[in-house]
Amino acid sequence: MMSLTNKEDRWGVEKLRLAFPKKNTMLFKDVSFHFEAKEKILLLGPSGCGKSTFLHVLSGLAPKSIELPMRTKWKRIPERWGYIFQDPETQFCMPYVDEEIAFVLENRRIPRVRMPQLIQYYLDLVQLKLQNSHQLIRTLSGGMKQRLAIASILALEPEILFLDEPTALLDPEGTETLWQTVRRIGHDRTLIIVEHKIDHVLDFIDRVVLFNADGEIFADGPKNDILTRYKSKLDAFGIWHPDAWAGYSGRKELQNTDSIDRDSPVLTLKHFVVYRQKKAQFTAEQLTIFRGEWVAIIGRNGAGKSTLIEGIMGLLRSNGQIQWPFKKPEDHVQFVFQNPEHQFITDTVEDELAFSLRIQKLSDDEIEHRVSRQLEKYDLKNERLQHPFQLSTGQKRRLSVASAMINHPDVLILDEPTFGQDARNTFALLDLFQQLQNEGTTIVMVTHEMEIVRRFATHVVHVDGGRIIKDDCDGYKQSGGAEWVTS
Amino acid sequence: MGDIIANRGKLFFKVNPSLKFLLTSSLFILYLFVHNLNTMIWASVFFLVLYVFACGLSGKWSFGFVLLTLILSLFSASAMILFGKGNTVIFHYSLIMMTQESLARGIMLGLRTFCFSLIGMVFATTTLPVPFFYSLMQQLKVPVRYAYGCLAAFRMLPVMGEELGHIRQAMRVRGMANQHGVKAFSNKMIRYLLMMLAQSIRRAQRTAIAMEAKRFSMTEARTYYYEIGWSVYDLYFLFILLITVTSGFICSSLFPVTPFTNVLDH
Numbered sequence: 001m002m003s004l005t006n007k008e009d010r011w012g013v014e015k016l017r018l019a020f021p022k023k024n025t026m027l028f029k030d031v032s033f034h035f036e037a038k039e040k041i042l043l044l045g046p047s048g049c050g051k052s053t054f055l056h057v058l059s060g061l062a063p064k065s066i067e068l069p070m071r072t073k074w075k076r077i078p079e080r081w082g083y084i085f086q087d088p089e090t091q092f093c094m095p096y097v098d099e100e101i102a103f104v105l106e107n108r109r110i111p112r113v114r115m116p117q118l119i120q121y122y123l124d125l126v127q128l129k130l131q132n133s134h135q136l137i138r139t140l141s142g143g144m145k146q147r148l149a150i151a152s153i154l155a156l157e158p159e160i161l162f163l164d165e166p167t168a169l170l171d172p173e174g175t176e177t178l179w180q181t182v183r184r185i186g187h188d189r190t191l192i193i194v195e196h197k198i199d200h201v202l203d204f205i206d207r208v209v210l211f212n213a214d215g216e217i218f219a220d221g222p223k224n225d226i227l228t229r230y231k232s233k234l235d236a237f238g239i240w241h242p243d244a245w246a247g248y249s250g251r252k253e254l255q256n257t258d259s260i261d262r263d264s265p266v267l268t269l270k271h272f273v274v275y276r277q278k279k280a281q282f283t284a285e286q287l288t289i290f291r292g293e294w295v296a297i298i299g300r301n302g303a304g305k306s307t308l309i310e311g312i313m314g315l316l317r318s319n320g321q322i323q324w325p326f327k328k329p330e331d332h333v334q335f336v337f338q339n340p341e342h343q344f345i346t347d348t349v350e351d352e353l354a355f356s357l358r359i360q361k362l363s364d365d366e367i368e369h370r371v372s373r374q375l376e377k378y379d380l381k382n383e384r385l386q387h388p389f390q391l392s393t394g395q396k397r398r399l400s401v402a403s404a405m406i407n408h409p410d411v412l413i414l415d416e417p418t419f420g421q422d423a424r425n426t427f428a429l430l431d432l433f434q435q436l437q438n439e440g441t442t443i444v445m446v447t448h449e450m451e452i453v454r455r456f457a458t459h460v461v462h463v464d465g466g467r468i469i470k471d472d473c474d475g476y477k478q479s480g481g482a483e484w485v486t487s
Numbered sequence: 488m489g490d491i492i493a494n495r496g497k498l499f500f501k502v503n504p505s506l507k508f509l510l511t512s513s514l515f516i517l518y519l520f521v522h523n524l525n526t527m528i529w530a531s532v533f534f535l536v537l538y539v540f541a542c543g544l545s546g547k548w549s550f551g552f553v554l555l556t557l558i559l560s561l562f563s564a565s566a567m568i569l570f571g572k573g574n575t576v577i578f579h580y581s582l583i584m585m586t587q588e589s590l591a592r593g594i595m596l597g598l599r600t601f602c603f604s605l606i607g608m609v610f611a612t613t614t615l616p617v618p619f620f621y622s623l624m625q626q627l628k629v630p631v632r633y634a635y636g637c638l639a640a641f642r643m644l645p646v647m648g649e650e651l652g653h654i655r656q657a658m659r660v661r662g663m664a665n666q667h668g669v670k671a672f673s674n675k676m677i678r679y680l681l682m683m684l685a686q687s688i689r690r691a692q693r694t695a696i697a698m699e700a701k702r703f704s705m706t707e708a709r710t711y712y713y714e715i716g717w718s719v720y721d722l723y724f725l726f727i728l729l730i731t732v733t734s735g736f737i738c739s740s741l742f743p744v745t746p747f748t749n750v751l752d753h
Contacts, residue, residue: 065700085696089646089690091697093638093639093697095617106710107704107709109709112710152701315659337656337657344657359662359663
């Protein structure tokens with residue numbers, strides 16, 4: 001083993017020990033891992049097992065840029081590597097597309113005269129077709145931003161690419177294009193990928209590494225061996241694999257129409273027009289939602305789904321008729337943002353839950369009682385005093401739903417609640433929504449996930465070009481489903 | 488922010504940003520030592536003319552800004568005018584005492600504010616951040632870490648604007664917007680500030696790591712995508728400023744509009 005570790009294109013760590021400051025337990029204890037040139041490796045594990053930190057170590061970002069107390073018996077960090085991060089917003093330091101790639105070229109001390117040609121070359125590599133490369137980065141879509149991130153990383157001419165859940169914040173379309181790009185440019189490079197949506201990744205990787213919740217590598221080998229031998233582990237980790245949905249819905253009958261009360265509408269829209277920046281962006285001629293329904297609002301990107309629900313919530317200016325059967329709708333209708341971080345306005349999980357109760361001036365005992373019960377129900381007991389931003393993706397989502405539900409609203413409106421969630425969290429959320437629906441809550445959600453529409457929705461609203469083009473009160477299943485077009 | 492800048496072809500856009508920066512800042516210092524009211528009046532006139540021709544804003548914005556500046560200048564003048572000391576009383580009512588001297592000093596102060604805003608605006612609206620910081624690195628040898636740090640911060644401004652919108656929406660959805668009164672207001676402001684601060688720190692940290700992952704080095708030499716050099720426009724700029732400033736001084740001695748040649752004297 002030791003004789004091998006000095007080979008030219010073989011990198012990795014041996015007996016890595018690493019801990020986060022102020023934590024009692026070690027994240028990694030004596031972990032060893034090697035990789036060679038041209039390998040395509042996928043790292044899988046439950047959320048919070050330290051895969052991202054592991055990538056930081058392998059790339060040398062930790063401890064060089066991210067200071068962490070760590071020790072290794074042996075370590076060999078590659079020279080030429082590139083790193084793609086999760087968040088497309090925070091990877092750039094320049095305002096324009098060409099300047100961002102130029103920033104990397106400047107770092108490499110490429111002469112100025114060669115830059116324009118190289119910038120175009122790297123943009124072509126990721127097939128980012130822009131009329132003019134001097135375009136503001138913030139005008140690009142999330143998927144285009146991530147491809148720009150790859151283009152600027154390719155400008156480093158890396159041998160090894162580290163990808164840390166690069167599609168976590170992308171829609172399905174952006175996700176697919178991104179992986180096509182990675183597949184093309186990764187052909188003669190080494191790829192080390194952390195990802196929990198593995199549908200698009202599986203066919204071009206050849207080695208899979210499994211971590212357990214304690215940060216130990218318990219399986220490492222060729223893709224097919226590992227995936228067949230540890231199939232049950234994938235579900236336990238919440239990995240989105242091709243059979244994930246089948247495994248979930250096999251457990252029970254899902255669509256619930258018993259709770260619907262067709263005599264009692266909770267929301268009626270007539271000639272309802274929503275404005276964004278003084279322009280009419282959405283027109284709903286007629287829409288009625290009944291108590292106990294599970295409404296799915298679907299449609300392509302930019303079709304106006306979010307505009308519609310933000311108009312309903314009064315976050316955008318609107319015109320026309322909107323009718324609730326409540327005296328004070330704000331006490332009966334709750335909204336959950338797509339990004340749970342946008343929901344949070346306090347500094348601890350506990351305060352976040354108690355927030356609306358304090359506004360209502362409930363007694364301290366009552367608040368304490370309700371908060372404790374909610375912490376229990378949404379599995380956030382141990383996080384009670386943490387800052388909402390420090391929670392994991394799944395916990396953040398649960399907290400945002402928990403704080404919306406603490407007042408027992410009649411209607412819960414959600415903007416893509418399962419976005420960016422791993423399979424386990426998604427299924428847990430769906431179970432929860434269904435339980436709420438059984439208890440009489442009306443659920444209205446914008447979603448891209450057709451599996452949810454197919455399995456749960458009792459009422460599907462299809463939106464396109466700022467209009468409702470199909471309003472089906474019987475849900476997806478009953479109406480045959482074949483004619484539904486997905487994005 | 489870039490949307491309100493209308494015409495990027497104007498002459499002042501082509502001037503070397505470092506030169507523009509140094510000259511405009513020296514104007515601030517120059518007018519700090521002017522105590523002749525006539526000079527200040529004429530300077531205001533000439534800088535207003537310069538502003539009208541050189542400003543990078545579109546007509547509507549540019550006019551709006553002059554209006555805003557005038558109001559601001561009135562405020563800074565009023566304190567001096569209404570409560571200043573002097574011998575020749577014009578108007579007296581309880582605490583308010585207006586004298587000729589205080590009036591002159593007040594107008595002086597107001598016009599100085601007005602001039603400074605115009606000069607600052609001419610600079611700010613004709614200088615784009617990227618060439619400015621590149622020029623600072625190349626001509627004034629500003630360390631790269633500050634220049635790129637500032638550029639990264641500039642990129643975050645629109646993101647912060649969006650975020651403000653998100654927090655406002657969250658406040659509405661969570662029922663905080665319906666709270667009224669002083670305590671609720673101060674609570675709300677603290678929430679806004681804390682949220683913005685927390686998010687900005689997180690973003691800055693991530694961007695810094697991403698920059699280092701792109702091999703940004705604070706110490707090693709680097710090449711530049713934009714080479715900011717000198718041109719004949721720099722000479723034009725120098726001349727235009729010289730003409731504006733000197734004609735102000737000349738007019739004030741040829742056509743003194745007021746008797747106050749030194750407002751500190753009286």
